[in-house]
Amino acid sequence: MNKYKIKTLSNQAPLITVPLKSSTTATVLVIFKTGSKYENRENNGLSHFVEHMFFKGTKRYPNTLALSSALDSLGGEYNAFTSKEYTGYWIKVASSKLTVALGIINDMLLNSKFDSQEIEREKGVIIEELNMYEDNPLMHIEDVFETCLYGDSPAGWDTIGTKKNIRSFRREDFINYVKTQYGARSMFLIITGKINQTAENRASLLFSKFPDNLWQNKLAVREKQFKPQLKIVHKKTDQTNLSLGVRTYSANHAQALKVKLLSVILGGSMSSRLFINLRERHGLAYYVRTSSEVYTDSGYLTTQAGVPAAKVKEAVKIILTEYKKITQTLISDSELRRAKDLLQGRSLLQMEATDNLAIWYAHQAIFHQHLLSPQEFLRRIKKITAVELRNTAKKIFVNKGLNLAIIGQTSEQQIKNILKF
DSSP, X not given: OOOOEEEEXXXXXXXXXXXXXXXXXXXXXXXXXXXXXXXXXXXXXXXXXXXXXXXXXXXXXXXXXXXXXXXXXXXXXXXXXXXXXXXXXXXXXXXXXXXXXXXXXXXXXXXXXXXXXXXXXXXXXXXXXXXXXXXXXXXXXXXXXXXXXXXXXXXTSOTTOOHHHHHHXXXXXXXXXXXXXXXXXXXXXXXXXXXXXXXXXXXXXXXXXXXXXXXXXXXXXXXOOOSOEEEEEEOOOSEEEEEEXXXXXXXXXXXXXXXXXXXHHHHSSTTSHHIIIIXXXXXXOSOEEEEEEXXXXXXXXXXXXXXXXXXXXXXXXXXXXXXXXXXXXXXXXXXXXXXXXXXXXXHHHHTTSHHHHHHHHHHHHHHOSSOOOHHHHHHHHHHOOHHHHHHHHHHHSSGGGEEEEEEXXXXXXXXXXXXXX
16 A cells, blocks of 8 residues: 655645555545534534535536436445534546546535525435434434533534424525635545546646635533433334443544554454353344544543343443453453454455545544554554553543433433443
């Protein structure tokens, strides 16, 4: 894998290129440092709604059909995503189509019409998207967990917003938001795969046209928790979905990679501790997974599982037991080696795809002061010791950082007394 290169465009926006000479495809990803954490109560959900509207037509491609037809004619893949701290737009194509793809995505992001009639129609689409998430506990539990963590703040609100807000947005809201949050000051352009000089020159020319923007920064997360927190969304379901986790560290913290490795050991694979314990030994869950999440100013580790309603208490106890165990007993050499090998193998497989590689460097650009290559990430993981992991575990698995989110028919009294180490 070749090294990345950073070029500063004339408008001061960075262009990050990551060539893969063996690839036959290329991906262009334009990511903006804005998302639902950059919103207030009145415009919560606007970042996500804006993402939808960039696919609704430009002066050159006057409607959704014209734009989607142009994108489909490339014979590739394309999509967009909105999160708490960033919003991205990408196209993956055969390398011979890269220059055309650059022109289309540039036109979308600079010349979208934000037609009022299209906005009104799209409100129904997004409300149905919201209904889809709320009707699927496996998908919705992450949002409930973050609300448990961060409460009534931008970090705790759902990225998709509320139905009231979605219905209230008007064209001027979109125009003002894009003018402030979309521009050279908040933009990163990433191109990965088989890249020639013509495509790089084309990208430099097109994306230098983005104007400077005022860009309003987000409110910093304030970590204020002194005892375990519990949030239950009561829903009539056959299965209770839960997310039990702890506060950890932000993306740039020295402990963040250790938390990542801990999550793999606890529930990141079919041989992980919680997968074996909850599923294989006790038969309590079909899906079990532990993951770590990092933001610019906060982070967490959590285990998600779907369990029988009558067995929630038992499942919570098992998870807490495994959390406590990893603070007390050193991880064996074989288990640690297996977790590191797993991370390495997964990373190598993912980085063969140009879209995954683009997203990797986009995350680096958004979250880190210095870009970290996948190889450097793996080198740092390899150096982590069992003693360091135990020390990190002791710091994060504490009562005051404990959070439990539940979707189902569980009562608060049933769980509250056991939510402690």
